[in-house]
Amino acid sequence: MNASSPRQGSSAASKRKDARRNQQTLLDAAAAVFVTSGVDAPVREIASKAGVGLGTFYRHFPNRADLVIAVYRHQVDTCAEAGPTLLAESPTPFAALERWVDLFVDFLVTKHGLAAAMQADTTGFEALHTYFLDRLVPVCTQLLDAAAAADEIRTDLDAYHLMRGIGNLCIGTDGDPRYDARRLIALLLEGLRRPHRP
Amino acid sequence: MNASSPRQGSSAASKRKDARRNQQTLLDAAAAVFVTSGVDAPVREIASKAGVGLGTFYRHFPNRADLVIAVYRHQVDTCAEAGPTLLAESPTPFAALERWVDLFVDFLVTKHGLAAAMQADTTGFEALHTYFLDRLVPVCTQLLDAAAAADEIRTDLDAYHLMRGIGNLCIGTDGDPRYDARRLIALLLEGLRRPHRP
């Protein structure tokens, strides 16, 4: 790896301005399309909306998952940064955890199909899965540790499991108005509460 | 609909014996392939394993989802029938519910990708989703009602939500040995317990 080699990839600023412009156009188009058609929208639709060819798309984003990450990176970071803030501002660590989970659920639920996409099962979205976890698990851990230290919750569930559980419960919130993921997540948190011991 | 029209579909016995034989061969091949490659295995792979053409496949099963239903129908029915039995044999309704959930989770977890497939989001598996729910929600309702009548659980969660929650939590149990869906499901049931009120 040569240190002088030009940077490349979805988040790097390219030298040529048409490239920079196209990258931003693609991100904007993707964000718009994701809102209406969900994160599973075809690459062609996004490229078309951006007025750009497929080659250009793949030049900027090696694959679909990288585009999704790029589109939501900022929001994920915001969610991550909210953790310490909530911990400082909330009456108890558990309350902070509840609020943070609410934030995370808000984020997932408003992105059609995002939660499902993160289950790397079918598609090649494992990068997405990994990014979310890398970024958010430490924050969640901090919240859980604080709540555990305050003796508010059990200690036998780690942040990874909690995050996965929440993510999974958010799957399929579109297409079924009956389904209320929040209620189940609230129940999960309820189950996490330490039963007042003798 | 003419009453004398010959029955057709995945569960009907055809008149010609080659048809009957091929249907069974397809079911066997599918069951075998599902074990190794998961329920998302390509139709071509199943047809090939059965030594049969694609046309034959689609003659017997209008689409992939119908095949999956056919393969697992018996096991789903078994699970449904276990509900009343457990209710009669268990010390308390809640214990019966726990055992039944365990049965259901066993079923889902051993079928790679089944839980994910039931989220009709991407693929055309809504028939699968519907079948599972139609068959199991009534059973689950019975268990919940019994537990509620015994004042063991809260009454603000219906069977549909519980089933969906459990199904969702089972998603992605393969491909990640760290993830333990059962623990989260146990926590969910814990949260469902009625907090001993004054």
Next chain:
DNA sequence: TTACAATACGGAACATCGTTCCGTATTGTA
């Protein structure tokens, strides 16, 4: 300003899906 090399672009083409279609083969029966 102008040539030109580096860079980026566009979209045809490929592989993999589920699914449909239709000419051919098999089967049950008169």
Next chain:
DNA sequence: TACAATACGGAACGATGTTCCGTATTGTAA
């Protein structure tokens, strides 16, 4: 044994993610 109903096989279609490569654009050095 002929023949009509039925079933079979697999080519072909449409959708998708991704790769490839000839062409166009851009920044820069002469």
